[in-house]
Amino acid sequence: MAGCYWLEGFLARHQELSVHQAEYVSIHRAIGFNKTKVDKYFSILKSLPFGESGDQLIPPDKIFNVDESAFTVCSIGQLSSAENGKTVTAVCCASVTGVFIPPMLIFPRARLNPSLLNGAATGAIGKAMEGHASHTGSLEVIDKAASNNVQLLIFPSHCTHQFQPLDLSFFRSVITHYSPK
Numbered sequence: 001m002a003g004c005y006w007l008e009g010f011l012a013r014h015q016e017l018s019v020h021q022a023e024y025v026s027i028h029r030a031i032g033f034n035k036t037k038v039d040k041y042f043s044i045l046k047s048l049p050f051g052e053s054g055d056q057l058i059p060p061d062k063i064f065n066v067d068e069s070a071f072t073v074c075s076i077g078q079l080s081s082a083e084n085g086k087t088v089t090a091v092c093c094a095s096v097t098g099v100f101i102p103p104m105l106i107f108p109r110a111r112l113n114p115s116l117l118n119g120a121a122t123g124a125i126g127k128a129m130e131g132h133a134s135h136t137g138s139l140e141v142i143d144k145a146a147s148n149n150v151q152l153l154i155f156p157s158h159c160t161h162q163f164q165p166l167d168l169s170f171f172r173s174v175i176t177h178y179s180p181k
Contacts, residue, residue, distance in 0.1 A: 025161065032158025041156050041163075048151055058151075064101075066093045067166035071178060092166055 011017060049058040068091040089106040102123030107116055112128035120126070145152050155163050162168075 026158075029158045029161055032156070033162055037156045037159065041159070045153060048153060061095050061097045061099065063096045064093050065096070065165050066091065067164055067171065068092070069167070069171040069175065092170065094166060094170070 011019070049056055049060075049063065051057050068089050070087045070089050073086050073088050086108050088108070091104040091106065093101040093103075102121055102125065104125045104127060105117070105120060106127050106129050108130060109128045110130055112126050114126070117124055117126045142152065160167060
């Protein structure tokens, strides 16, 4: 049986490997992430950019992923202490070719103070929305997308922890290095 010295030696010889703490997964995600659901999603995903004859209908620079993540704010610029502990939502969008659209920052307030965007990414948009819900199936959004020749594909429920590209790369890195002051 291999011992701890063997493991240390093995990891030293294979530095591309690392040991991580297991992540907790809810029972809904564990059950919801299944082969049937994954196969169906990828079947739809593969069919969208290509026609029946195999010709590409949607070029890669026109395929985008959108995701949002919430950040607890302890202090931003000139915010008062009454704002401490509020959640700001960042909505990001990137193409599969790596082109990023400036983010939208959603602040939990009735009116947007333009100074809240001081130091934000160039082109960032700020919105003040009390009690916003970005995960609702908005018929207005679906209609607007359809009228602009935009096809929406939503990740299957309880699968984003494995599928969502912006979550797995961009937001994971931001959250790892973000520390409210």
